[in-house]
Amino acid sequence: MGDPSGRDENFIAAPLPLSFKQIRLVTQDELTRRMEPVKVLKEDALELYRIVKDNETGEHYLHYAVFHVHVAGGGAEEEYHHLLPLTHDDVIALALGAPLFEYPSEWSQPYLRNGPHGGFVWYDPGGAADEEADYAETEAYIREQLSAFRRQGVQGEEEVRKLLENMDKNLPPRTDCT
Numbered sequence: 001m002g003d004p005s006g007r008d009e010n011f012i013a014a015p016l017p018l019s020f021k022q023i024r025l026v027t028q029d030e031l032t033r034r035m036e037p038v039k040v041l042k043e044d045a046l047e048l049y050r051i052v053k054d055n056e057t058g059e060h061y062l063h064y065a066v067f068h069v070h071v072a073g074g075g076a077e078e079e080y081h082h083l084l085p086l087t088h089d090d091v092i093a094l095a096l097g098a099p100l101f102e103y104p105s106e107w108s109q110p111y112l113r114n115g116p117h118g119g120f121v122w123y124d125p126g127g128a129a130d131e132e133a134d135y136a137e138t139e140a141y142i143r144e145q146l147s148a149f150r151r152q153g154v155q156g157e158e159e160v161r162k163l164l165e166n167m168d169k170n171l172p173p174r175t176d177c178t
Contacts (some may be wrong), residue, residue, distance in 0.1 A: 017056035017084070021085065026112060026120040031083075035061075039095055049100050051091060052083070059087040061112075064103045083112040111123065138171060 020026050031052070038051040040062065048065040061083040069078045084107055092101070101107060102127070112120040149155075149163050 017054075019057050019059060020054065020083075020112060020120075021059075021122075024122065025117075028114070028118055028120070029034065031120060037061075038091075041100055043099070051086070051094055053087075060088075060091045062086055062101055064088075066103075081114045082107070084109070085111065106126060141171070 020031075032058050034054050035052045038053050040048070040050045041062075042049040046067055048063070048067075050063050051060055052063045053060050063083070064078050064082045065175050068078055070078050082103060084101060084103075090101075106123055110122050110124040110127075112118050113123050145163065145167050149159075152159075
């Protein structure tokens with residue numbers, strides 16, 4: 001008869017490998033450990049495009065790397081790496097010679113990119129455009145309110161307080177940048 005707790009002694013529970021899509025900050029060590037090259041699509045002195053595979057999840061990515069010399073920084077060589085998730089069909093098409101997804105013009109979905117702290121973070125180019133539009137709209141509203149206030153010619157402390165309170169009521173709520 002089996003274990004009354006419902007556990008089978010022959011069954012060992014192991015955590016499933018976590019997709020990079022579920023990790024906010026992916027370390028360079030983790031990427032190096034899990035990624036294996038599949039096929040180089042384009043390589044020259046300045047850039048590299050290749051298909052890579054996460055050997056734990058089976059997911060594929062288009063790895064784009066750009067290399068340049070930072071002249072103002074004393075001639076230091078710099079590298080920037082980006083990893084775009086690929087569908088199964090994308091992998092097959094690229095492996096058979098389909099045109100590359102050129103960075104950045106054709107990278108419209110979230111992708112991993114390396115940052116200043118030695119890891120990779122998710123970047124959503126669509127989200128950045130939405131934020132830029134929101135910022136532009138907020139900026140226009142503030143400029144309009146300040147211009148109207150200036151035209152009124154009243155600049156006492158109480159009027160400034162009312163202006164700021166009114167602007168606070170009509171602006172979107174603040175969000176923390178994390």
